[in-house]
Amino acid sequence: MSEVRDLTRRLVSIPSHEDERAAGDAVESWLREETTATVARDEDGNVFARRGDGPRSLAFVGHHDVVPPADDQVGANGDEYVVEERSGRLHGRGTADMKGSLAAAMLAFRDAEVGAPETPADPVDQLVFASFVGEEQGGVGARAAIDDGFAPDYAVVGEGSTGYSAPGVTDVAVAHKGRRGSTIHARGEGAHASEPEAGENAVYRACDAVDVVRDLDAPETTVLGQHLSGSVAVTEIEGGSAWNVIPEDCAVTVDERTVPGERAALERVESAPGVEWTVDQDLPPMACDDADFAATVLGAAAGVQDGSPERVAKPHATDAGWLAAAGTTCVVCGAAEPGEAHTATESVDVEVLERCERLYRRVAESLVA
Incomplete structure (x- = not known):
């Protein structure tokens, strides 16, 4: 046995x-x-x-x-x-x-x-x-x-x-690897969709932040001869309230696979107007x-x-x-x-x-x- x-x-x-x-x-x-x-x-x-x-x-x-x-x-x-x-x-x-x-x-x-x-x-x-x-x-x-x-x-x-x-x-x-899950919050100003210039489109602002994410380099490192490559990817997006309303809020979820000693510079998304970045989970x-x-x-x-x-x-x-x-x-x-x-x-x-x-x-x- x-x-x-x-x-x-x-x-x-x-x-x-x-x-x-x-x-x-x-x-x-x-x-x-x-x-x-x-x-x-x-x-x-x-x-x-x-x-x-x-x-x-x-x-x-x-x-x-x-x-x-x-x-x-x-x-x-x-x-x-x-x-x-x-x-x-x-x-x-x-x-x-x-x-x-x-x-x-x-x-x-x-x-x-x-x-x-x-x-x-x-x-x-x-x-x-x-x-x-x-x-x-x-x-x-x-x-x-x-x-x-x-x-x-x-x-x-x-x-x-x-x-x-x-x-x-x-x-x-x-x-x-570890995992850092985070959210990009984009805020704008609502308006009727017939007059888009009267508001600030939060989805457009979120897209500007997503462009920043797409340009980030994924982290890499080597530990005792083992190479690790991280990753960073947008996985969810949610925004808007109706088909005829300029959205005033938009949220984007980001999944990052981290490696020892290195992180993607996700804080750069806050360079876009009206954008804030928050970390929801950080598994080392x-x-x-x-x-x-x-x-x-x-x-x-x-x-x-x-x-x-x-x-x-x-x-x-x-x-x-x-x-x-x-x-x-x-x-x-x-x-x-x-x-x-x-x-x-x-x-x-x-x-x-x-x-x-x-x-x-x-x-x-x-x-x-």
Whole structure:
């Protein structure tokens, strides 16, 4: 029997798209029953466990919330998610994103034989496990934990990194993009459309701002040999009240994919008359700032699989962005493959889950005194 498969099935079966408490209860109770670690639950619902004592720490980080399931991912009574195993894969909401890797991290946290690290001259003192709430709502749990003082020196965030360099290979992501969503507000003066010169057309002003966006250069950077290209695009426009009225308001939504250290100069849109720019969401990118730590995790990945893992970059944000912004050295390494998360056919390979459990355990044993 595969323990990581069984634990994944247990966690995935618990609904956690609206209320994460039951899933948090399951994580917390397992840690209390299966480990001798110090276990805590904060007022936001985040679950923490610690092995060892001292100022320097390595954390395995995940989250136990999920996006809303598709209809056929929910059981007939509505009180459980459907979990099925077919052809060596577990299918169900949260299998890939990310209760599978969370289960692997829990088992590695329990079983790692720490105390004689192989790699560093300056090892870390504590092994930490953290499972956050609200990752799918923009990192609510991670941000709250950081505000409360959660500050590991190093973190392996268990979001997906499998299948980036080659199918089936679990890679190590040393960077990922962020997302800044913003709105351009254009204001004018209404008038009857038969006399357009009597007003100021807010849509025209918004179009002037859109021209500024179109001329902006997308940000680019390189992290540990991985090139990241950002993007900036207008995605929505809304304005006007009637076919015969010169519009006095217009709003334009902008989606920007950010890269570490670089942003598009969107503030330039305010050079257009009557235009204001506001940021609605800013999920930070991540860049690993320690090549030795990345090499340690990559070595662990190479040691648990036949393929040749590589350093890679992810296209979307994770809680690693919040941790990195707060000073934690991060990589992202997990079982999910591109295209699995948030889908009606979400699944994860059981063999890769077992691989990730071994990988996480190797990282801990390489670093924690």
